[in-house]
Amino acid sequence: MIRFLTLWASIAVAVAADTFEPSGILLTWQRDPTTTMTIDWHSVDGENGDIDIVPSVAQHKVPITIPVVSRPRAAVLEYRQAGQTRWIRTTGKSEPFPFVEERMSGLHRDGYSQPFPPQGRTIHRVELTGLLPDSRYEFRFDESGKAHRFRTLPKTLTREVRIAMGGDVGYGVWTERMNRVAASHDPDFAVWGGDIAYGDGERQRLGRWYGFFESLTRSLVGKDGRRIPVVIGIGNHETFGGYYASAKVKEAIGGPYVQNDATRKKISPYFYSFFAFPGQPGYNVLDFGDYLSLILLDSGHNNPIEGAQTAWLDETLRARAVVPHVFPVYHVPAFPSLRALNDPSVAGARKHWVPVFEKYNLPVVFENHDHNFKRTYPIRNEKKDPENGVVYLGDGAWGVLVSGLAKDLDQRWYLEKTEPVNHFILARLNGPSAQFEAINIKGETIDRYTARRR
Numbered sequence: 001m002i003r004f005l006t007l008w009a010s011i012a013v014a015v016a017a018d019t020f021e022p023s024g025i026l027l028t029w030q031r032d033p034t035t036t037m038t039i040d041w042h043s044v045d046g047e048n049g050d051i052d053i054v055p056s057v058a059q060h061k062v063p064i065t066i067p068v069v070s071r072p073r074a075a076v077l078e079y080r081q082a083g084q085t086r087w088i089r090t091t092g093k094s095e096p097f098p099f100v101e102e103r104m105s106g107l108h109r110d111g112y113s114q115p116f117p118p119q120g121r122t123i124h125r126v127e128l129t130g131l132l133p134d135s136r137y138e139f140r141f142d143e144s145g146k147a148h149r150f151r152t153l154p155k156t157l158t159r160e161v162r163i164a165m166g167g168d169v170g171y172g173v174w175t176e177r178m179n180r181v182a183a184s185h186d187p188d189f190a191v192w193g194g195d196i197a198y199g200d201g202e203r204q205r206l207g208r209w210y211g212f213f214e215s216l217t218r219s220l221v222g223k224d225g226r227r228i229p230v231v232i233g234i235g236n237h238e239t240f241g242g243y244y245a246s247a248k249v250k251e252a253i254g255g256p257y258v259q260n261d262a263t264r265k266k267i268s269p270y271f272y273s274f275f276a277f278p279g280q281p282g283y284n285v286l287d288f289g290d291y292l293s294l295i296l297l298d299s300g301h302n303n304p305i306e307g308a309q310t311a312w313l314d315e316t317l318r319a320r321a322v323v324p325h326v327f328p329v330y331h332v333p334a335f336p337s338l339r340a341l342n343d344p345s346v347a348g349a350r351k352h353w354v355p356v357f358e359k360y361n362l363p364v365v366f367e368n369h370d371h372n373f374k375r376t377y378p379i380r381n382e383k384k385d386p387e388n389g390v391v392y393l394g395d396g397a398w399g400v401l402v403s404g405l406a407k408d409l410d411q412r413w414y415l416e417k418t419e420p421v422n423h424f425i426l427a428r429l430n431g432p433s434a435q436f437e438a439i440n441i442k443g444e445t446i447d448r449y450t451a452r453r454r
């Protein structure tokens with residue numbers, strides 16, 4: 001039965017169907033992207049098949065997706081290598097969304113998120129292992145349901161590997177448009193360095209995640225219908241209060257911050273529930289065959305920059321001294337296009353991480369948070385160094401409002417190119433060569449950079 005909460009408008013309604021369609025699908029990895037895939041999908045929990053529908057009459061006139069309620073489901077899917085006839089059934093785990101919206105009115109409470117029905121939702125997760133490298137696979141949630149596709153990564157760089165890099169993603173129409181622009185370049189996967197749906201760990205911002213996952217599921221799809229996996233790092237908007245040291249965090253946990261898994265999940269509930277990687281403690285490394293390591297760092301949101309995390313970064317880079325492409329990705333920039341240089345996370349990253357990047361001779365590092373495009377000069381020892389410097393690419397403007405550049409830009413000696421524009425960075429890896437192309441929301445190339453070899 002369908003109940004309308006208000007009579008604002010008449011809308012076409014999707015009713016409970018025989019074939020299950022998830023309200024969100026997210027592919028990522030917890031390890032080896034050449035032989036595994038982690039598949040998350042979300043279901044809308046129904047009660048006796050009822051669903052409360054909120055008509056789509058938000059002032060921005062953007063249509064909303066009406067989710068299809070399902071009967072309780074288990075984390076079961078079927079998959080097969082493309083071209084094979086036999087499906088393999090596999091089982092994973094389910095857990096509820098971190099919050100259930102209890103309000104009976106569908107009006108958006110925070111003034112930005114879309115109206116949405118008040119049902120709970122469940123996250124289902126399966127990790128497929130023992131897959132063949134550089135191979136196409138299909139998966140489905142029901143025998144009669146749609147077959148979705150993915151592709152594993154190659155073991156060596158026998159072909160070009162493409163990555164759509166960015167951050168500060170958002171949850172609305174601009175985000176979806178940028179997803180489509182990025183997907184049109186058929187990347188093997190995407191990397192988002194924090195500020196994903198601007199949920200801030202707040203229950204009342206659940207609707208932003210609903211919109212985010214619905215949009216991602218529709219739009220982050222490659223040319224052949226292949227779903228594009230995403231590797232996601234933490235930002236201030238994944239965290240209640242933004243930073244572990246904030247007064248808001250202290251107030252929420254009733255005292256000083258304690259570094260443990262339970263406390264981190266309490267202040268970043270969506271992040272650890274929705275994304276299998278990086279997992280606890282909020283930073284991690286992912287190795288792709290013999291050619292690429294992605295290092296996701298936490299710029300002060302759940303962990304201090306200095307101390308254990310910096311020691312881990314040093315060890316992680318030491319162990320990857322011969323990997324040709326090593327990309328650290330984090331949220332708050334060491335060399336910002338907008339924020340002040342003495343901001344604690346900005347200064348912390350510059351003081352503790354930059355010397356480690358220089359020590360291990362990294363050519364390129366990815367930063368976010370400032371909602372602009374930027375490319376720095378190659379930097380070493382706080383000076384331009386065209387021969388041996390590290391270039392910082394950023395600054396996170398996938399689908400959010402751009403911020404505008406710093407007023408003292410003429411004093412920021414390190415910025416070679418800046419533009420306040422929504423964009424993503426397409427990385428192309430060919431053997432030891434890495435090229436980076438910044439592409440704006442209209443699909444136009446605004447910058448090209450070829451990194452020095454490591």
Ligand SMILES: [Fe+2]
Pocket residue numbers: 168195237369370371396400
């Ligand atoms: Fe942001």
Ligand SMILES: [Fe+2]
Pocket residue numbers: 195235236237331369370
């Ligand atoms: Fe941010």
